[in-house]
Amino acid sequence: MTEPTHTPENEPVVETGGATLAGGVIPQPMPSAPPRSQWLDVWHQFRHHKGAMAGGIVFLFIVLAVFLGPYLWDLDPAKIDFRARNNGPSWAHPFGTDQLGRDMMARLMAGGQVSLAVGITAMLLALVLGSLIGILAGYFRRLDNILMRMTDLFLALPLLPLLLVMVLLFREPLSAAFGIETGIFILIVTAIGVTSWMPTARIVRGDVLALKEREFVLAARSIGTTNLMMILRHILPNVISPIVVSATLGIANAIITESALSFLGLGFPPDFPTWGRLLFDAVDYMQQNPERVVMPGIAISLTVLSVNYLGDGLRDALDPRIRGR
Amino acid sequence: MLTFTIRRLIIAVPTLLFIAVVIFGLLQLAPGDPMAQVPLTVPPEVKERMREALGLGEPIHVQFWKWIVQFFWIEPQVFIDNVFGTHLADGKLRVLSWQTRSPVMDIVVQRMPQTLWVVGMSYLVGILIALPIGIYSAYRQYSIFDQLGTFIAMIGFSVPTFFTGVLLIVIFSVNMDRDSFWWFPSIYDTTLQVTDWASFGQQIRQMAMPVTVLALYNAAQISRFMRASMLDNLNQDYVRTARAKGVGERAVVMVHVLRNSLIPVVTVIALGVPQVFGGAIITEQVFKVNGLGQLLIGAIEANDLPMVQTLTFIFAVLIVLFNLIADVLYGILDPRIRYD
Amino acid sequence: ERGADGHVNVIYWQAPSILNPYLSGGTKDIESSSIILEPLGRYDPDGNLVPFLATEIPTVENGGVSEDLTSITWKIKPDLLWSDGTPLTSEDVVFTAEYCMDPQGGCAQLSKFNGIKTVEAVDDLTVKVTFATPQPNPYGAFMGGQSPILQKAQFKDCTGGRAAECTEANFNPIGTGPFVVDEFKPNDVISLSANPNYRDAAKPAFATMTFKGGGDATAAGRAVLETGEFDYAWNLQLAPEVLEQMAQGGKGETVAAFGTLVERIEMNLTDPSPDLPPETRATVDAPHPILSDLNVRKALSMAIDREILVEIGYGQAGRPTCNLVPAPEMYASPNKECIPQDIEGAKALLDEAGWTDTDGDGIRDKDGKKLSLLFQSSTNAVRQNFQDAIKAWWGEIGVETELRNVSASVFFGGDPGSPDTFQKFYADVEMYANNFDGTDPQAYLAQYRCGNEPKPSSQWQGENINRFCDPAYDAMLDELAKTGELDKRGEIAKKLNEMLTKDTYTIVPLVDRGRVSAHSNTLGGVALNTWDSELWNVADWYRIKE
């Protein structure tokens, strides 16, 4: 028999069900630490998830590089230098320059600010909308039909005209109300959010349909759980994994869509670099200046990858069965 | 289930009509004009004449009604005529495209083969590689295979097809020798007829690159959902029961866990099928496949409203249909789901 | 010998939708149909008129055009056959005019038939066109790719409202050109084969042709220059360095030629401020608070380095210009004054005009009004590069610029409901390119007539984009319309051109844009033509034997 050696600190506690005989022939085991909130627990778990931590660090690095980087690398991303057009990497321009001689590193950082902000906000918007609609449709039978037919409608609407109509109707009022940049930001984020929540909604609904027939939902109803609490406590944590996947895919989608929007004139002003646009602009130069495609490509992929690992961590942290392993 | 299906089919009618109205309204509202592509050298009064010739002068509800009649009444007759050789629709005005002045449905039919060959095939290939990868990644969570799969899937999803497509072209069409086996055409030939093995080989060659690009993208998405959903079910008690019966790991995973994990995957796949018919705009453009995606985007750019309206509506029908199929499948996959 | 050279592949990154140029104004449609349909005469690469179906180009000298410029008489070559073997007669030409001039038809080339009173068949091979008023330039109808001859037999039931229903005819027109359509897949591909009844028995050299459409300019260029899959690619609007890189592929070469296309900045002379009510916004009732000042307009032009623009945007396919009408020679003003960039001069000019930076934020102002402009253009990689560069230059002279780009389909769409069309001009300056058909600029210059500006009452239609209005200009236009002598016409046109550019800086021309196309090393006979269809001489194309 191979008795595992235990240091005194982690001496396993033998608790097999408490004192059997009240009055205690055998003493009660000592109660351990007081119960902590479930979310604290999830957080604790999350912190010890290798993938999540790696993802988190990379993500943090990207955020820092993009938002603090410009203080260290203070070249103006809009500074045109016709003499230095299409340069390869050099000390003066570590990532080379573009067709107008602008520094790619500075543009990458500036672009990252926009792309990250748009990507994350739009993804969150789509996610919240999608999950909300999915859960409502799956959970409330009465809402199912109307919400799902609405989803069908949104899926069917041609994207481009829809976006064009949005610009038509909202660009000027938004610019007037929030200033040009914020206005456009709101417009873009809403445009992406409003046009990409449908898959999440349908996926979440499918899961909820199955979930709400589980017995613990019935049990929860029997103890008087309100619908709101039922959704928050019982349904939502159990559909977290498709939501997390949607989130990762959503952020990639949002970053790419943003660049597509600029072709409709819906995006940021053309002198605003974003990762998607840098990548798109660079495709023509793929053979001359491969670093121009590679850098924004890596930036986008790395962001998505890190968010993916963060999501994996969250998912694992929420699954009590995987926890502790 | 039957009543559910029937009920849903009945509801589908007003839904689709509503969608048609909304699409029509949206297209009317959207800025743009069918004359956008006419050069600036053509004077405005001529453009005005051309607009009138397209029927643009008529009130909106008349235009909509005309479309409804043409699409729901005349086009089916044309279809019947084609199948049975009758002459019901002779002389009746079909839905005509403003760009080409020809019946929209004819062009749609013309675009089907390449769309199905390329987009459909890539979807199929995507699913076929996504499912095993998703399943195995979940089964061996955090193994090398899983990490690699995650990595590739994320790259596949986050790097847009306008990049991967061009990359493939540069590698296989530009840098390969024209005579080598690894050379692939960068331009899809829609006139190619598959009649013998040689032309079949040619067809495969010209499909190879667009299908690869799209399949990678599709597979990335589906495999992630598959993996997540498998992970949710791998630790359930019934899996233990299956193991206690002595069922092999393969069957445990492929039968017991898989069936329980299919709902999100079915949803994603069902969501994707109409997209197949919607075409893949960017990939089609990169490889000049000229399928339905190119047709739609071209029509939107040219503000060819009858074309956009018809295509989008067909698309809507497919969406409604496949969502219904998905719902029916839910009921079959998980008997606990009730719809009454 | 006809058909000896096998197959030829042509790629147009815009796909043709119809093969009847009268039903579509699109370049792609006009050029693709020019393989099949032919006019009486065409322009050659130098802009000269050359007869095609006609025996010669009618002029006053040879008596083809009446002295009073009110009629023109065409003589058709004898023994011409349609591709179906029937003879071509003057009836077909008359029919073509009727077809286009039918008020219900929505003919896209109606302006070519402007001023025509009657078209009559004098005999089987003679057609006489009579105009209501004297026409200094009577070569509108039946000239160039825009107005080829249709076969009466095929189109006789397709006039007026029924034009759109003749899908078969519109897709497979019977022509006299070197090729006939085997199969047409709209917006995709045309398969053609040599016309057995083509008038020159030795032509075309190719037996079959594939005309592929779609994709983008990069892909088209690559297919010819790098992979060698195609023989000819049309209009490669690509960054010069990209094109250069492609050309290193060694499979083909690029050819360039210049026409009348000018990339320009248009100054808005009216106030586009969103604060104004919709009836007055961007109309002549509200003059522009900044750009009404000639000095500002001039300074803006001076700050631009056109050489660099050419270098970053067009390379061999562009040259700096100060003219709205850059060609033909006789109409082009020699003005080159704007070409050297003069930042200091621009600054001085602004200082002088009272635009100074009073609050030290780097942006000039005057009377509390900031020198800050909204600069819009259509979405297009080169234009965005231009916008960026111009913004930088203007920044140097203390002008703040906000950029906006609008999808081309909206920008040029002319939808009165959209705020983003170039006609509505809800911006201070905008950039696009325009040209004129054929070689005569009269109609082109007439666009800037008073009252021709887009305005709410005209549903925002109109060609006087800048809302320019100068009675002197209008008077000279009238004179031009009356003048028949070419030298005189040239002088007036130059004057008009300068009034718009050099004198008032209402229009700031940037680049005279040429056309770059590419053909493979083995394709011979290509003569790039910017005055007519690029495919004007496909009949002469042949395969170069190694």
Next chain:
Amino acid sequence: MLDTSPPPSPTAQPDTGHIARIENLRVSFQTKDGPVVGVEDISFTINPGETVCVVGESGSGKSVSSLSLMRLVEYGGGEISGGRLIFDRKGGGEVDLAQADQGLMRTIRGNEIGMIFQEPMTALNPVFTIGRQLSEGLILHKGMNRKAAMKRAVELLREVRIPEPERRIKQYPHELSGGMRQRVVIAMALACEPRLLIADEPTTALDVTIQAEILALMDRLKRETGTAVMFITHDMAVVAQMADRVVVMFRGNKVEEGPVEQIFHAPVHDYTKALLAAVPKLGDMTGKDFPEPMKLFGVEGQDIAPIRGSDEVLLSVRNLTTRFPVKGGVLRRTVANVHAVEDISFDINKGQTLSLVGESGCGKSTAGRSLLRLIEPLSGQVELGGTDIIALNQGDLRRARLDMQMIFQDPFASLNPQMQLSDQVAEPMRNYGTLKGRAMQERIEMLFDRVELPRSFMRRYPHELSGGQRQRVAIARALALNPKLIVSDESVSALDVSVQAQVLNLMMELQAELGLSFLFISHDMAVVERVSHRVGVMYLGRIVEIGSRRAIFEDPRHPYTQALMQAVPIADPTRRKSEHELNFKPIPSPIHDLDYQPEPSVYQKVGEDHYLLVTDSGY
């Protein structure tokens, strides 16, 4: 730490003929509070043709040991950290299962070792039909084709006394009653006639008649094929009936082992003594009108007073009917109805307990759920304290649920797998805001203490518990609100008798103090006798006999009631019932065609508070 050291193992003799030998097994789990030992040190042997009963405290590691023997603990996050599991394979050779690879295990599982799982609901795959799941093992190990396997599956279902097996085989797990599911799991384990059968509480959800039949079935198997049985149970009467040898476990250790007579008549260890003393016996309450708490072993000065309750009617149920559709065909259309509850009426007084007993699948759970409207009944009236439950809208129904709570039959399925236990117990209080903050915390702690769960469990998740522990969480949750009525569906079946006694006492105490009423659904007649004021006997969806407990137990009139009383096993190994005492009556089915019109229930008064169904009940 423990004052118990295992007595020298009687199995230390040379191992000839043992089918399985467990030596010093130790199993630990990783939880976030550090490693937890599920089984500390266990050794015992099982011989061919022998039934070894493993009894012991709930949570003492019985299930974990059996899962270790199957090498399935690994999949649940456990780890065999020591010991050997020697198994004698059919071909002769012995293998140490603890070292065997999963490939080898696969050929052993299901084929040579069969296992019946404790919680049948979660153990069955929800998306496959019963038939599919049953036939799987047969196809795999017996090489049958699908058709033959299906045929055999029908036979198996019949053997485990499931009515209308042809129909049931096409149903899904959630469409079966708790007892039926358990029988499906039994059939599944028996399918391949394994050499060793591990039965983890296989009869908790079965009524005594079916239980007797199942036990007889296992006995027969043992006799005919020499199958050895490791039988885990809390029911000492079953132990007395079945066991050859008994192993007593306590807190992860074996505390005593011996032949069944020795354990029953001369227990050595304190725990064993306590256990036996706590066993409720049928007839204990004979002559008493009212239930009273049980005398607990080792507790001095216990106040044992009868609980009278009141005469005020709290719950009144009239003509309650609930049916389920049976779907068939590809289109899944309704082809028949399950008449789960058919026209039942009863009253429950304030502070009193009505027990529902009856055959497995007769509709008890459905009745309980219907009156709380967790299933919408087809027709009938339910009145709780004057409010008409059936007429309530959803909002009012929620408010009404403050007064009525349910303990579900399958505790694992009824707990949210993602929530900590403390949160699950706190949830009802959060829902109604009855208690907050510290007060709520204290109440949770109190409830944990009262149901004998260590407070350290508060932070655990349902899957980290033993069956009995989960059941106690469910009880604690139902008690959290102090409702007026609790529907307790088999709520103490998974508890060992000593804990059971305490939990029952707790319930009765609350009843005495707060005037709680219970609808007590149980199969354990001794427990029913102990706790109820009145008893209803159900058969095939109807109440066939209802009356005061005394009347029913001392004067059963209906033939089914009589049979039920007959079949109750006795906790004495010397008074075993033989198989021929049982009458294997064919069981009719509650599934009827769509056009079937049942007759209304008519009762005849046979005693002061004693009614007998005169309508034909099918028995």
